[in-house]
Amino acid sequence: MGKRAAGQSGRSRQLALIMGHAYKAVGWNRQKKIYDCTLLGLLLLAVSVFGTVIALRHPATTAETFLIRFTSIAAFLLLHVILAIGPLARLDPRFLPLLYNRRHLGVTMALLALVHGLFAIVQFHALGDRNPLVSVFTAYGHDYAIPLTNFRAISQFPFEIFGLCALIILFVMAATSHDFWLRNLGPSIWKSLHQLAYVAYALLLAHVLFGALQAERSPVYPVLLGLGFLVIVGPHLVAARKEHRIDSMRTSAEADGYHSVARAADLREGEGKVVVAGGKRYAVYLQDGRVFALSNACRHQGGPVGEGRIVHGCITCPWHGFQYKAEDGCSPPPFTEVLPTYPVRIIEGEIYLSPRALPLGRKSEGAEWPGDGEPRKTEFFIGWQSKLPVGFAHCVRAAVTVIAVAVPVVMAAVAWFQHPVDRGVFEYGVEREFEGTLFEHPFPRLRIASPDGRQVDHVLVGAGKFGPPPIVAGTNGKHVRFHGSLIVREPLHMIELNRPETFTVLDRNAPPAASPAISPLGEGRFVGELVDTKCFFGVMRPATGKAHRGCAIRCLSGGIPPGLLVRDPNGDGIVFLLAGHEDGPLHYDVQLAGTLIEVYATLELNGETPVLRVMDLKPR
Numbered sequence: 001m002g003k004r005a006a007g008q009s010g011r012s013r014q015l016a017l018i019m020g021h022a023y024k025a026v027g028w029n030r031q032k033k034i035y036d037c038t039l040l041g042l043l044l045l046a047v048s049v050f051g052t053v054i055a056l057r058h059p060a061t062t063a064e065t066f067l068i069r070f071t072s073i074a075a076f077l078l079l080h081v082i083l084a085i086g087p088l089a090r091l092d093p094r095f096l097p098l099l100y101n102r103r104h105l106g107v108t109m110a111l112l113a114l115v116h117g118l119f120a121i122v123q124f125h126a127l128g129d130r131n132p133l134v135s136v137f138t139a140y141g142h143d144y145a146i147p148l149t150n151f152r153a154i155s156q157f158p159f160e161i162f163g164l165c166a167l168i169i170l171f172v173m174a175a176t177s178h179d180f181w182l183r184n185l186g187p188s189i190w191k192s193l194h195q196l197a198y199v200a201y202a203l204l205l206a207h208v209l210f211g212a213l214q215a216e217r218s219p220v221y222p223v224l225l226g227l228g229f230l231v232i233v234g235p236h237l238v239a240a241r242k243e244h245r246i247d248s249m250r251t252s253a254e255a256d257g258y259h260s261v262a263r264a265a266d267l268r269e270g271e272g273k274v275v276v277a278g279g280k281r282y283a284v285y286l287q288d289g290r291v292f293a294l295s296n297a298c299r300h301q302g303g304p305v306g307e308g309r310i311v312h313g314c315i316t317c318p319w320h321g322f323q324y325k326a327e328d329g330c331s332p333p334p335f336t337e338v339l340p341t342y343p344v345r346i347i348e349g350e351i352y353l354s355p356r357a358l359p360l361g362r363k364s365e366g367a368e369w370p371g372d373g374e375p376r377k378t379e380f381f382i383g384w385q386s387k388l389p390v391g392f393a394h395c396v397r398a399a400v401t402v403i404a405v406a407v408p409v410v411m412a413a414v415a416w417f418q419h420p421v422d423r424g425v426f427e428y429g430v431e432r433e434f435e436g437t438l439f440e441h442p443f444p445r446l447r448i449a450s451p452d453g454r455q456v457d458h459v460l461v462g463a464g465k466f467g468p469p470p471i472v473a474g475t476n477g478k479h480v481r482f483h484g485s486l487i488v489r490e491p492l493h494m495i496e497l498n499r500p501e502t503f504t505v506l507d508r509n510a511p512p513a514a515s516p517a518i519s520p521l522g523e524g525r526f527v528g529e530l531v532d533t534k535c536f537f538g539v540m541r542p543a544t545g546k547a548h549r550g551c552a553i554r555c556l557s558g559g560i561p562p563g564l565l566v567r568d569p570n571g572d573g574i575v576f577l578l579a580g581h582e583d584g585p586l587h588y589d590v591q592l593a594g595t596l597i598e599v600y601a602t603l604e605l606n607g608e609t610p611v612l613r614v615m616d617l618k619p620r
Helices: 002-018 030-057 063-091 093-100 102-125 132-138 141-149 151-156 160-175 179-185 187-194 197-210 220-252 390-417 533-539 546-557
Strands: 259-263 272-277 280-287 290-295 309-311 314-316 344-347 350-353 432-439 445-449 455-461 478-489 492-505 518-532 562-567 573-580 596-606 609-619
Touching: 030 063, 030 093, 030 102, 030 390, 063 093, 063 102, 063 197, 063 220, 063 390, 093 102, 093 390, 102 132, 102 160, 102 546, 132 160, 132 546, 141 151, 160 187, 160 197, 179 187, 197 220, 220 272, 220 390, 259 272, 259 280, 272 350, 280 350, 290 344, 432 455, 455 533, 478 533, 492 533, 518 533, 518 546, 518 573, 533 546, 533 562, 533 573, 573 596
Parallel strands: 455 492, 573 609
Antiparallel strands: 259 350, 272 280, 280 290, 309 314, 344 350, 432 445, 432 478, 445 455, 478 492, 518 562, 518 596, 562 573, 596 609
């Protein structure tokens, strides 16, 4: 008697852990450790392959760009795996071990997406003249109206808004993944909330289509995106077709009152079967030679009770292990969940079920199973068990092997075929002392004598996304000294004057030096991309294209000198700095940054710096 009581007490403690009694977490059993270690191993494999290919193929990639790209690809790839597990488990129960701890995949994916979003917002929208989050929504202004005014140019529609909305959904889903929220929100609301994963996927598709695919030219990217779409949609369609066909066949066999739902010979001892009566699903079980019918919707998350098994004398839901007694639908103490039960009859080998539920908690007599001999049993597994059955183990190993092969292939392809990052040098964190002659027009720049005797102009900018500090005003032609950081993209040079307090005029009382010689080269029309010169000279890579637009808008709005990037047919380019005609102000819309524009201008060499004196500027 003492041993039996001790055994029941131990089982109660186990069930309390399994079913979340008093919100106690499920223990880190062997299967959970294997699950999470496999996930960690795949992530390490992904970052290793991606990092190796980037180092070999695109060594100029900055750490920030690497993190932004890797986390986005890893999170998007993980979302495909998450969304594919559900229909695969519907098609074959051997995939259920992947479903059991799927929330771990979701939380990991949300964290990767959060890192991507934070780094992208800081990289492209922070350190400017506007709040970064405000900039994400407002930086592009008139582009939101493009579908209304020019549907053919819809590709210009901002892409960040889709990603930010998806990130909010993924974060909310991760934050509410614990059973605490399930219990307090209720299964229906909780399940509806987590169905938003499909909305997040649609938003991320738009995010990629309007963003990365606008910059990347390799066909590998749309091919991978299309294959990923098929990986998700294909199993969902097959599973839906399969279940619709089964439901239709069963519904057509209904009779008045009791409904014929299955053949008794189809049942196996200790196994459940999902049946349909009146368009509603029920779970039918064979236990100890009697047939019982219950609701198919688990009280935990609406899991398919009829796809479970009888474990320790109780019906066990295959999703998360919630248990119920077959005869009355009650959970074993101390739990209070109750499933409705239904009367059943067996007539000529057919199971007939009445959709009128018995009083809640009332014992059902069931119906005697007419089969001969001992019904055979099939494999069944739920995540809190310590070991996978052989068939399940083989299936899971095969699935993990496929994923382990696909991950490095996708990561290597994305890294290898991405558009090369622009080269440049930014001595971030390195402070130098600069001394030379400062000229303010057409933009502030410092002329420094090089070792070979040439006079090299260095355009001046401030820290972050701002032009030169006000302290340089009024020092045209003066000899000055200050501390700053060097920015170089040959043949163009720039200095970030990030220490304004070190700025000193060395010859305040001397007459200003003569302005550099200007060599006119003629006028004409030039077509190219409007860029912010600080990023393009070397501060950020990539420094062009749609992905960089938010940063460029903030830089130009903050006073960074604009430039026109003109490329030849080989993709090589040169940047002309833009200035107003005949020393007049340059009027342009900063929201054109990152887009093609056409300028009518006079080209001149101001010292050795190519400058376009703009007479007309318009979108291309």
